[in-house]
Amino acid sequence: MRTNTDNEVMEKKAVAYVRISTEEQSTFSIAQQIEAVKRTAQVQGYILSDSNIFIDEGFSAKTTNRPALIKMLAFCSQKKNNITALIAYKIDRMSRDTADYLGIMKALASHGVRFISCTESIEDSPSGEFLSTILAAAARYDNAAKAERVSASIIQRIKSGLPHGKAKIGYLNQTLPDRRRIIVKDPDRFERVQEAWKLMETGAYTLQGIAKLLNSWKITTKKGTHQFKLTMQQVQRIFTDKTYCGYAISKKHRMEIKSDQVPQMISEETFFNVQFILSGRRKTTGLYQRLRTEFPLRGFVRCPICNNPLHAGFSKGKAKYYGYYFCRTPGHISIPDSKIDETFIDLLKVVTPSPMFRQDFLEEVKRKWNDKYMSFVKQHENVQEKIETLKQLKHKIAEKNLSGIYTDEFTKEQLDKVDLEILATKTIQSESKLARLDIEVVVAFMEGFLADLSKAFIEAKSLEQKRELVCSIFPNGLIFQQSKLEHLGLVDWMLYTQKVRPQISFSADERT
Ligand SMILES: [Zn+2]
Structure with missing residues (x-):
């Protein structure tokens, strides 16, 4: 070996x-x-x-x-x-x-x-599959919710037109007597930066050129008493920042609000002219553009002729590149990705559970969980008692050591044992606490998720999340047939939300 x-x-x-x-x-x-x-x-x-x-x-x-x-x-x-x-x-x-x-x-x-x-594999068992899906989803939701709480105050500020964070170059932070934080013009630099914008708008300057100019004007960043030349990155950030045309912005939250609390340095026209110059002829990408270039359904969609997973890629048209999903076997199938995206969104709309079934499903999840929670509560009480008993046991051991019945070594050994048991018992206790929180997170997440699957897909932040979502709903993949996408079977728990309730199918039967 x-x-x-x-x-x-x-x-x-x-x-x-x-x-x-x-x-x-x-x-x-x-x-x-x-x-x-x-x-x-x-x-x-x-x-x-x-x-x-x-x-x-x-x-x-x-x-x-x-x-x-x-x-x-x-x-x-x-x-x-x-x-x-x-x-x-x-x-x-x-x-x-x-x-x-x-x-x-x-x-x-x-x-x-x-x-x-x-x-x-965990995914082999239906309950395991359901749980790992919602657990992963809930964990993401929980993280997102945490980030949201942190961001709430920033969003609030932006909504009320107040800028947040460190003032951009050309501005200064100021705290008003009523403790409101605002930004004001930097008397030393505001007009210089304004001049730089105007020069950029002429189209005669590159970013490197304007950076040199700004540095020659001693437009620097300060850290304590030290001054630093602007880096290219910082210069680039200046000329893509809408703060300068009077917006309160948060790039992270994709928020921008035209605000009279932000002293306007340049007109919006100047801003867009500079963006145009900087970007050359590059067009900004819209939602569908982004969906397309990422091919979120690559590998999930099958060829209707040979059943092999379709590949995806670009093909050059007259003016630009077009995305396609295609079968590797020539002559089988080739579909523009816009068509696939479009029909996939349609399919998600079809399988989105109706409000009634969604409610039923979530009620069922809650009911099961609450039953379980009662046993958690009971377990929690038992655990409390047990911890008390163990603490008393530690006292007794210590007493026996003091009165000379136990040797020091034996006492330490016994105390370690009890401590481990207390730790283990506490583990159970914290688990039962977690369980209560989880169901609220899970149900809240599922509610939003099940209400509009196509929205969940479009809003998924990364390609990975999109693919995970496709996988968790359509484990057997999709097939493109008769100019639309069809699924090859829904995941078990989704089936539940698709079922027609007995009383409804009954009345429908009566009518026919
Ligand atoms: Zn094929």
């Missing part, structure tokens, strides 16, 4: 969880599960020592209240153990219950531990 001498390869350490319940003694023995997790660890390049295999015997999968599982979660949560994966024989070893499973997955994910099943 070849030995690996590459020092840069980090040791990947895993733990394994093995469980056998009283009712299924015969299905797969502890020994078989251990063998399987060891093999998986080896194949996937993880180090799995015997002491890192946690075993629960005779406990049911229905609750997370299993001693080895608790110990394992605590072990994974300790940074010094450096665990990056948890291996189990099957998903159902972890939990039979989706909410528990979700709690465990979330706890693991928060410590950077990925879950590996020896016998199935």
